[in-house]
Structures are given as C-alpha cells and as structure tokens.
Amino acid sequence: MPSSPAEVVAVAVAYRPDEAAFGEVLARAAEQVGTLVVLDNDSPEVDGAHWSTRVPLPAGVELQRERTNLGLGAAYNRAAAIARERGARYVLLLDQDSLLEPGCVAALLRHADARAARGPLGAVGPTFVDARSGERAPFVRFGFPLNHKLHAPAGGDVDADFLISSGSLIPLAALETAGAFDEGLFIDSVDMEWCFRAKAAGLQLAGVADARMLHTIGDELVRLPGGGTMFVHSPLRLYMMTRNRVALWRRPGTPPVWTAQDVPRMLFKLGRMTAFAAPRIRNARAMLRGARDGWRGRQGPPPARR
Template sequence: MPSTRSDVVAVAVTYGPDEAALPDVLERAAAQVGRLVVLDNDSPEVGGAHWSDRVRIPEGVEVVRLEANVGLGAAYNRAARIAREHGARFVLLLDQDSRLDEGCVALLLRHHDLRAEHGPVGAVGPTFVDERSGERAPFVRFGFPLNGKVDAPAGGDVDADFLISSGSLIPLTAIDAAGGFDEGLFIDSVDMEWCFRARAAGLQLVGVADARMLHAIGDELVRLPGGATMFVHSPLRLYMMTRNRVALWRRPGTPGVWTAQDVPRMAFKLARMTAFAAPRGRNARAMLRGALDGWRGRQGPPPAAGRR
C-alpha cells in the first residue's frame, strides 16, 4: 500500500522565529502532512509574551513549549517520540525557516516507497534552494580530496551520504535501526553524525530532484571579490560548528574519507571567515576556541557569552 500524508507527523523546531515568515512555513507544511506539531525550544519572551501569542497558527497545528532550550538533537528525539505517539510511520523534520513547495511531501513519500522495494531507507530529502541567492544545493557523496556534489536528474532521485535534517522524511524504523540523534552535539552537525550511523547501518539516504524546499543558509550572504558568494554565521554558530566538526573527527564511527577532506576544509573556512567576514577577530577566536573544545570532547550547550 502506498504511503500517504496521514502516515506523516511533521515537527517544526523553533527558537525565536521570524514571526512574519513563520505562518507561511507552517501553512505549507500543515497542508501536506497528517499532523503538524511545533516544538518550541524555550524561545525568549518579547514584551512579556511568547511568539505563539502573536503569530497566526494554522488550524489543527499544536504548539509544544519546552521548559528549556534542549538543542536540536534532543528536540529531534522528542519529535520522533511525538510521531510514534500519534501512530505515524514517518517523522518529517523542519526548521523554522524552511518552506516546502507544494507537493514536496508527496514526492518524498513516493520516492521512499520506490526505494524501499530495494532495501531499508534511512531518510528521503528534498532539493533545497537558498531563498536569498537562489542557489540550488546539490546532494553530497563523501570523497577525497573533495566531496562529490551530485544533482538528482529531473523526475528522479540520487543516493547521498548526507541530508540536512530540515525537510528530511525519516521512517521511524530507521531511527530504530540507526539510533536516535546525538543530544550532546546540541546544534550543529547533529544531522551529519546521524547520517554517518544511518549509512553504517545499511540504510539508504535519498535526495529527490523535484521535491523542493526554500531554506536560508547562514545568517547573511557576503559577496566576495570576483563575484563569488559566502554564507556567514555568527561567532557563536562558528564556535559550535567548529567544535562539533572537530569532535566528529575523533570518533571511531566517522568515515575516514569525510575527515580527510573536512580538516583542510575547516582550515580554509577559518581563513575565509577571518579575511572577509566581520567581526574578523571574534570569528577567529570563536573558531579556534571551538576547535580546542572539540578536541577536548566538550559536549552540550555553547559556553556563556563571557567565556567565548
């Protein structure tokens, strides 16, 4: 029997979302799934009110407010539990700024069913397009000296070694096989680490060409000399990204080919962030501190602002 939208519970994880954009994100998702739950990671109140008191929530969408910011890994594990409680077969993970094209989930389900005829599926993900640059992101196959970037053919799909969490349709059986998400990573590389385990468990990661999602990469877009562009993150995010990538280099379950290409990639990123992205000094300190903490195996939330 073909999988249908009623088999899917979508969970959108929020933290201080863009209140003007969020209703569109939720409406697009709610129209394509059996149930949509918003899992709020203890967003700070503004003017004494939570964002959910001001934002129009589509009918039938439930907002669950957590008592603390537990990070993405813990939120994704909670999302899987919510999907199970509602009797779903799939959980669809969403960020607060990810807008699904019409028919996106139906396409993900169809490609899941086609691939499931040939072996267990870990996740099926859409093609995502950066909404500021219009740049379409390819799917990734790990390689050395560079990862391979693969575009799925129109109407088709492609094997991938990594899918971003937002927009990923995950059978709950895949979480049983690969395990839950790593809560210690807190924010960045949570999806990367889970994909390592999913592939090691023999699960397919599938990128779908015609399933599209608009998604914002980074905090801003910077134009470089020569016309190239660079996605820029805050010093705090740079700290977390660097810390968690370095931590993954040291883990026995991390593919060696990924580590071999990621070490020079991170060095290159440090150089670019300190040369072209303000605040240069804070960026450099954040990444170097992140590398040291990652090597030491630090886990959990980022350090307090005064310690960065």
C-alpha cells in the same frame, strides 16, 4: 499500498522564529501532512508575550512549549517520540525557516516507497534552494580530496551520504536501526553524525529532485572580491560548528574519507572567515576555541559567551 500523508507527523522546531515568515512555513507544512506539531525550544517572550500570540497557527496545529532550550538533537528525538505517540510511520523534521513547496511531501513519499522496495531506507530529503541567493544546493557523496556534489535528475533521486535534517522524511523504523540523534552535539552536525550511523547500518539516504524546499543558509550572505558569495555565521555559531566537526574527526564511527577532506576544508573556512567576514578577530577566536573544545570532547550547549 503507497504511503500516505496521513502517516506523516511533521515537527517544526522553533526558537525565536521570524514571526513575519513563520506563519507561512507552518501553513505550507500543515496542508501536506497528517499532523503538524510545533516544538518551541523555550523562546523568550518579547514585550511580555510569546511569539505564538502574534503568529496565527493553522487549524489543527499543536504547539508544545519546552521549559529549556533542548538543542536540536534532543528536539529531534522528541519529534520522533511525538510521531510514535501518534501512530505515524514517518517523522518529517522541519526548521523554522524551511518553506516546503507544493507537492514536496508527496514527492518524498513516492521516492520513499520506491527506495524501500529496493532495501532498508534511512531518509529521503528535498532539494533545497537558498531563499536569498536562489542557489540550488547539491546532494553530497563523500570523497577525497573533495566531496562529490550531485543534483538529482528531474523526476528522480540520487544516493547521498548526507541529508540536512530540515525537510528530511525519516521512517521511524530507521531510527530504531540507526539509533537516536546525538543530543550532546546540541545544534551543529547533529544530522551529519546521524547520517554516518544510518549509512554504516546499511540504510539508504536519497535526495529527491522534485521535492523542493526554500531554506536560509547562514546568518548573512557576503559577496567576495572578484565575484562569488560566502554564507556567514555568527561567532557563536562558528564556535559550535567547529567544535562539533572537530569532535567528529575523533570518533571511530566517522568515515575516514570525510575527515580527510573536512580537515583542510575547515582550515580554508577559518582563513575565509578571518579575511572576509566581520567581526574578523572574533570569528577567528571563536573557531580556534571551538577546535580546542572539540578536541577535548566538550559537549552540550554553547558557553554563555564567546
């Protein structure tokens, strides 16, 4: 029998969400899945009240509040545990700024069934469009000197080596095969590292053309001299991104072809963040400190100040 939305538990991980937009994110998701749970990662109160007092939750949506900020890796593992507790076949991971277009989950389920008929499935993921630029992100196959960026054909899907976590529909059986998410990475590259293990375990990852999701990349969009744009992150986020990617370079399970193209890519990013994105000196220091700590194997949440 075809997979049903009733077999999907979606878990939206929240931390200080944009209250003006989060209600629509939840409403879109709730109407496409059997169960929606919001996992709040210890969002601080504003004016003495939690955001959930101001954002209406759709009927049937459950809110679970954590007492500490678990990070994404631990939150995703908690999401999988919630899905198992509810007897689901799939967990759908959602970030707080990911807006599913109508029919997104139904399309993911169709392609999950088709892929599972061909072999073990790790995950299927939607095509995501940046909410500010309108840019449609490609799916990725690792290569050297550059990754191969591919768009799934209309009505079809495409093999990928990596799927972003938000919007990913994952059979719970895949988490048994590939293992849980790495909680030590805390936030950045959690999805990348899991995809490495899923592919190594022989699981398929597929990007779906007709499943679409609006998603915000980075904290800011900067226009470059001579045309073009660049997604910019805060210095703290740059620290975490650099730390975790350098840490992955040293892990034996990381595909060598990915490391070979990622080292020069990170050096290029360091140059761009220093040259074009304010605060330039703080950005450079954050990335260099992240590289140092990643090389040393530092894990867990970010330092209090960077």
